[in-house]
Amino acid sequence: xxxxxxxxxxxxxxxxxxxxxxxxxxxxxxxxxxxxxxxxxxxxxxxxxxxxxxxxxxxxxxxxxxxxxxxxxxxxxxxxxxxxxxxxxxxxxx
Numbered sequence: 001x002x003x004x005x006x007x008x009x010x011x012x013x014x015x016x017x018x019x020x021x022x023x024x025x026x027x028x029x030x031x032x033x034x035x036x037x038x039x040x041x042x043x044x045x046x047x048x049x050x051x052x053x054x055x056x057x058x059x060x061x062x063x064x065x066x067x068x069x070x071x072x073x074x075x076x077x078x079x080x081x082x083x084x085x086x087x088x089x090x091x092x093x094x
Contacts, residue, residue, distance in 0.1 A: 003030045003083065006053045010042050018073035025049060025079055027057055032088045043077035056081040 010024035023045040029038045034054075046067060049055050059077045067078060 001056060001058050001080075003032075003086065004028055004043070004055055004057050005030055005036065006049050006051050006055055006079075007040060008051055016074055018068070018070045018075060019044070025055075027055065027077075027079065029057075030054065032086075041077060043079045044075050045079045047079055047082055049079050049082050054083045054086075055079045056083055 004027035006025050007028050008026040010026055012019075012024070024042050025045050026040050027043045028036050028040045031037045043055075043057050043059075047055075056079070057077055058080045061076070063076070063078050065071065065073045065075065068075070
């Protein structure tokens with residue numbers, strides 16, 4: 001799982017049947033300091049997220065297949081929640 005920012009929607013006229021009536025989002029992973037990191041990726045939306053939202057993304061083989069009950073779905077990453085805010089506390093160990 002990781003935190004990401006939704007930076008757009010993916011539109012496709014022809015797509016795998018597993019994607020029918022589902023929204024594909026372009027998400028950019030975030031660091032714990034809310035900085036954009038890594039390359040954007042595509043995730044299937046499960047919660048109604050929109051552009052600009054900070055979201056929780058679950059990634060791994062079978063995650064979306066388990067949620068949607070679709071056999072052999074080519075879905076690897078899934079937007080599982082919209083994050084209102086998150087705080088990171090650091091401690092100095094010396």
